[in-house]
Amino acid sequence: MPEPISQTEYWNGEVGERWARMQAELDRVFAPLTEDFLGRLALRPGEHALDIGCGCGETALLAAARLGLGGSVTAVDVSRPMLDRARARPHAGAPITWIEADAQTHPFAPRHDLALSRFGVMFFDQSEAAFANIRRGLRGGGRLAILCWRGLAENAWVALPRAAVLTVVPEPEPMPPGSPGPFRFADPGEVAGVLARAGFAAVATQPVDHALVLGQDAAEAARFALTVGPVSALLRDLDPALRERAAEVVRAAMPQAGPVRLAAACWLVTAVNPG
Template structure:
């Protein structure tokens, strides 16, 4: 059994390159969820904001427009290819500082009014310690808003393709309870407890549901599911023939409607730094 690689290694491998190549498509697909996060975070003109796991920069760039020229954004990620794409994108509004760093250990200055993350907080080695580090980067009264996935079964945009692929490929080893992974915070009470344990107050966890438009047709939607997310990981180390069979099964499982839309289910967690 090969040793698991770190998240930094993972997101600087071909995975980071693949997600970078899919930047425009990912931002389009996740647009309704991004809007829900920004509305919940409510960045205000002139504020300073942390973007945790900023990826290719969509949330930082959109928030910068709301913060305006008197605000500021510090956007952090471990992935060099994704940060390179973020830095190359046109920006307006608040100035953005892009930092290649691990947010769970980076010594943020305690000067931020808001910290947010779109699907960037489920992969920490130690979630409570990581959130405590983020909290220390907030001013007293500073706000946190994070978006993370609910249970796999509540997310057909993943489960439909995954079930189809598992009709062809072996079942993966289960993720250890509480271990890094996209559905780590599926349990609402568990997420709230982690945030409270990290020192946050006024913790609230609310459901966010949306239909994601995965593609104009079944082939395009299947390609999206096969390129990003958990299904891509199932196929990554297979031989070509088995990978092709699994890909065909995924495309066949996509709805025949045009465009192809499948449901997504998230938690929007908000909290305040009381210190």
């Protein structure tokens, strides 16, 4: 069995390059969640924001537009391919500083009013230490807001294609508790405990639910599901014939009439740096 690779290696390899190529499509699919997330943050003109796991830059760009020229955004990610894509995108509003670094250890200046992350904090190797480091980048009274996935069963956009693929390939061994992964913080009590131990106060959790349009038809939706996200990992080492068989069963499992809309369920978790 090959040695596991680090998250930095993972997001700087083929996966990061694939996500960078699919930036526009990913932003389109996740747009309902992104807009809801940013709409709940009460961003104020002139504030200084820290975007953790900024990826191809969508949340940083949208935050910059809301903060205006008097504000700023510091956007950090470990993935060079995605940061290259982010830097190439036009933007208006607050200046953005793009940083290729690991938010778990990068020495952030303690000047930010808000640290935000859309689907970026579930991949930390050491969650408690990572959040403690992020807290040090906030001024006293600064806010934290993260959007993370609830459980697999509530996320049909993943669960449906995953169940179909598992009729073709064996189910993988479960990861040890606390391992990096998309559903790392499906349990709200888990993330609340991690944040409290990292020094945050006033931790609160709200559900965020939307239907995502994966594609305009079953074929387009299946291609999206099998190219990005948790299901794509199940196909990584398949031979071409088995990969095509998996694609066939996922296409067949998708709703067959009109745009494919599947449920997505997240937590919005907020907290405060007490100083």
